Structure formats: structure tokens, C-alpha cells
Amino acid sequence: MEEGGAWIEGEEGQTLFLRQHVPLEPETEYYFAAEIRRSEGAGKVYAAVVEHIGERALQVHGIGDDPDAPAGTWERFETTFTTVPEFRAVAIYLY
Numbered sequence: 001m002e003e004g005g006a007w008i009e010g011e012e013g014q015t016l017f018l019r020q021h022v023p024l025e026p027e028t029e030y031y032f033a034a035e036i037r038r039s040e041g042a043g044k045v046y047a048a049v050v051e052h053i054g055e056r057a058l059q060v061h062g063i064g065d066d067p068d069a070p071a072g073t074w075e076r077f078e079t080t081f082t083t084v085p086e087f088r089a090v091a092i093y094l095y
Contacts, residue, residue, distance in 0.1 A: 009039075018094040022049075026085050033078035034094075036064045040071040047077070047094050051087040059084055 009016075024030065034047035048062035063077035083090070 016095075019091050021089060021091045024049075024051075024083050024090045026083055026087065029080060029082045031078065031080050032061060032063065032092075033076065034063055035074050035076050036069075037074045038069055038071045045069075045095065047092065049081065050091055050093055051084055052089040052091070053084060053087050059087070 030049070032047075032049050036045055036047065038045045044065060044067070046062050046065040048060050050061075051059040053059060061079060061081040063079050064075070066075075066077075069075055
């Protein structure tokens with residue numbers, strides 16, 4: 001696996017995720033990309049940058065949520081987004 005890569009694997013019926021906090025700046029544009037390979041029958045698989053705002057609010061910038069994506073094939077997803085003016089934490093999630 002390449003540096004900076006991540007892998008999660010579980011049993012059928014499990015919901016797993018990986019979270020990594022990242023230091024982002026408010027009101028700044030960012031580029032986010034991920035290469036995703038689904039297992040057969042994996043269901044919903046995607047990556048997201050999540051801004052935690054206030055006590056319970058979230059701003060989610062998700063990519064890769066394609067229910068028709070083929071299993072066993074690497075696919076690249078990408079987006080750009082601008083962070084909100086105020087947040088308390090930002091993390092990248094792989095679901």
C-alpha cells in the first residue's frame with residue numbers, strides 16, 4: 001500500500017469506518033481525492049471530509065458513493081470544497 005493509504009475490511013453486515021483528523025483553515029478552498037475499490041457485496045463505500053460545526057452540526061463533502069460501481073476495480077473520485085467560516089474540528093472518514 002502506498003504511503004498515506006488506508007485499508008479497512010470487515011465481516012458481512014458490519015459497518016466500519018476510519019477517521020483521521022486534519023488541520024484545515026476556515027474559508028479556504030481544498031481539493032479532495034480518493035481511490036476506492038469495493039469488495040463484492042460491500043454496499044455503501046465512500047470517503048468524506050467532515051467539518052464538525054458547533055455542538056452537533058456537520059458539513060459533509062463526500063465522494064465515491066456510487067451504488068453502481070463495479071467490485072474489484074479501483075476508481076478515482078475527486079472534488080473541491082470550501083470550508084465554512086467556523087468549525088471546531090475537521091476529519092477525513094473512509095466508510
